[in-house]
Amino acid sequence: MAMAQTAARDTGTREALLEAAEELFSQRGFNAVSVREIAQAAGANLGSIPYHFGSKENLLLEIYRAHCGPMNARRLELMGEAERISDRDERLAAVIRGWIVPAFSSGSDRRGGGARFTRLRAILQAEGNEAAREVIARTFDDTSNALIDAIGNILPQLSRDTIVWRCHFLLGALYYALINPERVSRLSDGAARGDDFGAAIDQLVAATAAAMKADAPAAPKGRNGDGARRQ
Amino acid sequence: MAMAQTAARDTGTREALLEAAEELFSQRGFNAVSVREIAQAAGANLGSIPYHFGSKENLLLEIYRAHCGPMNARRLELMGEAERISDRDERLAAVIRGWIVPAFSSGSDRRGGGARFTRLRAILQAEGNEAAREVIARTFDDTSNALIDAIGNILPQLSRDTIVWRCHFLLGALYYALINPERVSRLSDGAARGDDFGAAIDQLVAATAAAMKADAPAAPKGRNGDGARRQ
DNA sequence: ATGTTTTTTGTACATATGTATAAATCACCA
DNA sequence: TGGTGATTTATACATATGTACAAAAAACAT
Numbered sequence: 001m002a003m004a005q006t007a008a009r010d011t012g013t014r015e016a017l018l019e020a021a022e023e024l025f026s027q028r029g030f031n032a033v034s035v036r037e038i039a040q041a042a043g044a045n046l047g048s049i050p051y052h053f054g055s056k057e058n059l060l061l062e063i064y065r066a067h068c069g070p071m072n073a074r075r076l077e078l079m080g081e082a083e084r085i086s087d088r089d090e091r092l093a094a095v096i097r098g099w100i101v102p103a104f105s106s107g108s109d110r111r112g113g114g115a116r117f118t119r120l121r122a123i124l125q126a127e128g129n130e131a132a133r134e135v136i137a138r139t140f141d142d143t144s145n146a147l148i149d150a151i152g153n154i155l156p157q158l159s160r161d162t163i164v165w166r167c168h169f170l171l172g173a174l175y176y177a178l179i180n181p182e183r184v185s186r187l188s189d190g191a192a193r194g195d196d197f198g199a200a201i202d203q204l205v206a207a208t209a210a211a212m213k214a215d216a217p218a219a220p221k222g223r224n225g226d227g228a229r230r231q
Numbered sequence: 232m233a234m235a236q237t238a239a240r241d242t243g244t245r246e247a248l249l250e251a252a253e254e255l256f257s258q259r260g261f262n263a264v265s266v267r268e269i270a271q272a273a274g275a276n277l278g279s280i281p282y283h284f285g286s287k288e289n290l291l292l293e294i295y296r297a298h299c300g301p302m303n304a305r306r307l308e309l310m311g312e313a314e315r316i317s318d319r320d321e322r323l324a325a326v327i328r329g330w331i332v333p334a335f336s337s338g339s340d341r342r343g344g345g346a347r348f349t350r351l352r353a354i355l356q357a358e359g360n361e362a363a364r365e366v367i368a369r370t371f372d373d374t375s376n377a378l379i380d381a382i383g384n385i386l387p388q389l390s391r392d393t394i395v396w397r398c399h400f401l402l403g404a405l406y407y408a409l410i411n412p413e414r415v416s417r418l419s420d421g422a423a424r425g426d427d428f429g430a431a432i433d434q435l436v437a438a439t440a441a442a443m444k445a446d447a448p449a450a451p452k453g454r455n456g457d458g459a460r461r462q
Numbered sequence: 463a464t465g466t467t468t469t470t471t472g473t474a475c476a477t478a479t480g481t482a483t484a485a486a487t488c489a490c491c492a
Numbered sequence: 493t494g495g496t497g498a499t500t501t502a503t504a505c506a507t508a509t510g511t512a513c514a515a516a517a518a519a520c521a522t
Contacts, residue, residue, distance in 0.1 A: 013499080027359070028358075028359055029262070029357070029358055031260070031262045031263050032262050032358065032359075034478075034479060034480085035480065035481085036478085036479080036480095045499095045500055045501050045502080046480095046481095046502085047481090047482090047483090047499095047501065047502080047503095048499080048500065048501090049480090049481090050480080050481055051498095051499070051500080052499095054481095056479095123357045123358070123359075125357075125410065125411060126260070126353060126354045126356075126357030126410050127259075127260055127263065127354070127357065127358065128258070128259055128260070128263075137414070137417070141417070141418065144418060148418065159422075160419055160420075161419045161422045162434065164415055164418045164419040164422075164423055165415060165434040165435075165438070166434070168404070168407065168408065168411075168418070169400075169404035169407070169435065170404075171407060172403045172404040172406060172407025172408060173399070173400035173401075173403040173404050173407075174403070175403060175407060176399065176400070176402060176403025176404075176407070177399065177400070177403060179356065179403075180356060180399075183368070183399060184396060184399050186368065186372070187372065187375055187376065187379065187395045187398070187399070188391055188392045188395040189391075191390075191391060191392045192395055192396060194399075199396075200396070202448040202449075203393065203396040203397070203400075204400065205448070206446070206447070206448040207396070207397050207400055207445060208442070209445070210441050210444065210445030211438035211441045211442040213441065214437055214438060214440070214441030216437070217436065244470085265509060265510085266509080266510065266511085267508090267509080267510095276469095276470055277471085277510095277511095278469095278470070278472080278473095278511090278512090278513090279470065279471090280510090280511090281510080281511055281512075282468095282469070282470080283469090286510080286511075287510065287511090
């Protein structure tokens with residue numbers, strides 16, 4: 001047939017479907033993307049999706065399987081290198097950077113991380129996709145714990161809950177930086193570019209390292225504004 | 232007729248629909264919630280949604296209209312009070328807190344902010360809902376700019392882009408804390424509760440204030456890891 | 463009361479969705 | 493070359509969705 005099939009023929013239909021699905025899911029989430037769209041973007045037939053993956057949800061899980069292992073391996077590798085740094089401030093920044101960088105870009109291969117996959121996780125997390133949520137928790141908690149432990153070693157005066165909160169904020173900031181980069185450009189009148197990943201990483205590392213070094217918040221008692229309410 | 236709007240008083244049905252829609256949207260986003268679900272949750276008929284709101288999207292915008300004004304007014308009020316504090320560190324923390332608190336809970340009225348509405352914004356932001364994105368940008372940029380300006384006054388050595396980045400991280404952390412509170416409980420082995428809004432606010436204020444006071448990140452270019460890539 | 467406007471209700475419609483399936487086509491090897 | 497298993501294609505199906513619409517009901521004004 002026509003050109004539409006070249007993508008499928010070059011890389012294989014299965015690969016083309018994974019690629020197209022990852023791109024579309026990372027832009028609009030899981031619910032808003034139809035299997036017909038994915039097939040069309042991949043230059044493949046609608047039926048090839050149930051054929052190769054069984055279901056739409058399984059296609060999503062396949063994307064996770066392709067990325068999670070390499071991405072977390074790279075994280076542990078970079079954080080391991082960082083822990084050999086003697087200077088405490090430098091080590092803290094390097095550990096944080098080692099955790100952050102693979103979320104923006106993998107090493108050499110296209111797989112194993114990258115901003116697109118992180119953005120995908122961010123959106124699916126917000127969508128509340130159950131399958132994705134479970135895979136995320138199972139697959140990413142160990143590197144999160146590695147980060148928490150490493151920071152605990154560097155800053156032993158901090159309680160674990162405070163470190164957890166701050167690492168949680170880090171992940172939220174990371175997700176949001178990838179989901180909504182336009183806002184940075186807009187609010188800074190173009191002085192900063194939200195899609196400049198290098199700047200985002202540098203800013204995020206500096207801000208997070210400083211936040212980690214702060215004293216834990218004072219008293220968990222009395223005044224907590226009118227915000228003390230449970231969900 | 233054209234009078235439909237003024238005559239559309241609180242019949243109960245309209246309010247119930249707004250309430251049910253806000254609850255459902257804040258849990259599962261816009262796409263994944265059907266108008267039939269909303270009607271059922273509100274104890275109303277399916278046809279009452281097109282009747283009262285015209286369309287599903289319009290119903291969403293109505294929710295925004297109910298919250299945006301009061302929430303931003305409260306933010307400006309609290310930040311204004313904060314700016315009268317003489318001590319710089321205290322003022323910085325109070326300004327940040329003034330911006331954060333209304334995102335978790337409004338003053339007296341149920342409307343005008345609150346964690347549920349913030350969570351709604353977070354999810355819709357991630358979903359990439361165009362209508363919501365535009366309203367958010369138009370309605371919230373002014374309070375974001377107020378926060379940025381206030382911080383710029385307290386910390387004049389910081390460039391505006393650095394402040395913008397850090398406020399951006401703040402919003403991402405805030406969103407994520409509301410979207411995924413279970414993760415805090417899980418990673419801390421129950422020592423911290425992600426759904427404790429008071430703790431979340433205290434932790435977020437302390438971390439953000441410390442991040443703001445940090446020096447701007449060093450290198451403008453050069454080494455930025457393997458993460459320097461454009462979206 | 464009567465007439466008019468507003469609201470509610472039930473249903474219809476066009477479209478979109480994920481998946482199943484059978485026929486057609488291709489790749490590959492004896 | 494012929495045949496066999498893998499893949500692709502086209503179509504069908506059941507279901508879900510947002511909205512339109514007309515009739516019924518309720519609320520209201522005079």
